[in-house]
Amino acid sequence: MGEASVKTLETRTDLSSPQVTEVEARPGGQRTLVSRLRAPRRPRIWFEVLLIAVSYWTYSLIRNAVPEQKTVALANADWLWDVERSLGIAVEQSVNHTIDSVTWLIVGMNYYYATLHFVVTIGVLVWIYRFHPGRYAATRLVLFATTGVALVGYYLYPLAPPRLMNGQQFIDTVLKHHTWGSMASGNLKQMSNQYAAMPSMHIGWSLWCGLTIFAVASAPWARILGLLYPTATLVVIVATANHFWLDAVGGMICLAFGYTVSRAWFGSLPHRLPRHPEPAGPHPATELLNRFRR
Numbered sequence: 074m075g076e077a078s079v080k081t082l083e084t085r086t087d088l089s090s091p092q093v094t095e096v097e098a099r100p101g102g103q104r105t106l107v108s109r110l111r112a113p114r115r116p117r118i119w120f121e122v123l124l125i126a127v128s129y130w131t132y133s134l135i136r137n138a139v140p141e142q143k144t145v146a147l148a149n150a151d152w153l154w155d156v157e158r159s160l161g162i163a164v165e166q167s168v169n170h171t172i173d174s175v176t177w178l179i180v181g182m183n184y185y186y187a188t189l190h191f192v193v194t195i196g197v198l199v200w201i202y203r204f205h206p207g208r209y210a211a212t213r214l215v216l217f218a219t220t221g222v223a224l225v226g227y228y229l230y231p232l233a234p235p236r237l238m239n240g241q242q243f244i245d246t247v248l249k250h251h252t253w254g255s256m257a258s259g260n261l262k263q264m265s266n267q268y269a270a271m272p273s274m275h276i277g278w279s280l281w282c283g284l285t286i287f288a289v290a291s292a293p294w295a296r297i298l299g300l301l302y303p304t305a306t307l308v309v310i311v312a313t314a315n316h317f318w319l320d321a322v323g324g325m326i327c328l329a330f331g332y333t334v335s336r337a338w339f340g341s342l343p344h345r346l347p348r349h350p351e352p353a354g355p356h357p358a359t360e361l362l363n364r365f366r367r
Contacts, residue, residue, distance in 0.1 A: 121202060121213075128217060135224050146231040146268035150238050153271075153317055162318050165235055165311050166243055172312040173244050182309045183252040190275050193302065197282045205289055207350040211335045211343035212285055219277050219331030226323060232271040236314035243314040272323025273316045279306035280328050288344035 157163035173179045194216075201209045236245040246252075279302055286299030310316040336342055 118202075121198075125198070128220075132220055132224065142231045143233075143268060146233040147237070147239060149230060149271075150233040150235070150317075153232065153319055154235075154238070154241070157318060165314070165317060166241065168308070168311050169235070169243055169246075169314045172308075173246055173249070176250065179246050179312065180250050180252055182312050183247050183250060185305075185309050186275070186313050186315065187253070189306075190278060193282050194278045197285055201285065201289070205348050207347040208289065208343045211339045211341075211346055214335040214338060215328070215331040215343060216278070216281055217331075218334040219281060219327045220274065222330050223272050223274050223277060223324075223327045226272045226327070227266065227269040230271050231268045232320070233268050234270040234315045235317060237267060246313045270316055271320050272327050273310060273320040274324060274327075275306055275310050275316070276303065276321040276324030277327045277331075279303040280325060281331070284328075285343070288342075 154163060157165075172182065198209075198213065198216075201212050205212075235241065235243040283299040283301075283303040286302075287296045290296050290299060307321055310321065311318065332342065339346065
């Protein structure tokens with residue numbers, strides 16, 4: 074009888090004295106500004122569309138504003154080509170000529186290079202936004218940080234793509250086969266910096282897509298396609314003479330930086346965050362706007 078009473082009292086004590094968390098222990102039970110900013114929230118479509126549009130416009134503006142240092146870029150390309158030769162990996166020219174001999178294949182790769190870079194990236198963003206909203210902000214930050222640090226590479230290391238090198242006989246497959254859509258060659262080349270080949274964001278973005286799909290998708294076929302996409306992209310950028318192998322390595326390093334930034338901010342890799350965000354209250358920016366409206 075006495076033992077039962079003691080257990081009952083202990084149970085009541087536990088129920089009446091819930092554990093106080095660090096956040097609740099602060100005055101007013103309020104989170105710090107940093108913790109509120111870090112909290113995953115359900116994204117808003119109008120804000121995301123605006124953010125992505127402005128960010129890509131800014132990225133293009135800065136990338137194309139970098140001086141096209143042709144002499145330096147060509148010298149860097151010669152040096153990089155020599156490095157690859159010393160490493161025994163300078164087979165880009167062989168890949169370029171071999172695949173160019175198959176007209177339907179190289180034409181398909183030209184269109185792949187010009188379109189999927191944007192289509193697949195936007196598609197993955199929309200997919201994460203729709204079905205994994207709790208992971209969206211962290212996943213988006215990886216992409217943004219990767220792209221941002223790539224701008225530093227374009228500025229510090231201007232590099233001509235293989236198709237623009239002197240005396241190496243690389244084939245500009247867009248010019249040869251008169252395909253459309255690529256800003257790297259043809260009539261649209263004036264719209265893009267021709268000497269911003271290092272790092273390769275075709276690899277940075279495609280690998281971001283592939284790893285995101287592999288980490289989050291549940292269907293085995295989707296995960297396999299996720300891994301095949303950056304692999305195919307690597308073949309395409311070399312076959313079309315738009316990049317060296319080492320440009321791809323630069324893109325991978327930028328992506329590693331992007332994941333590091335996202336993990337440092339959110340405290341976890343994107344795929345380890347909850348699929349759906351917990352209620353976190355209004356965003357600090359929303360509160361600030363509401364104050365100005367009053």
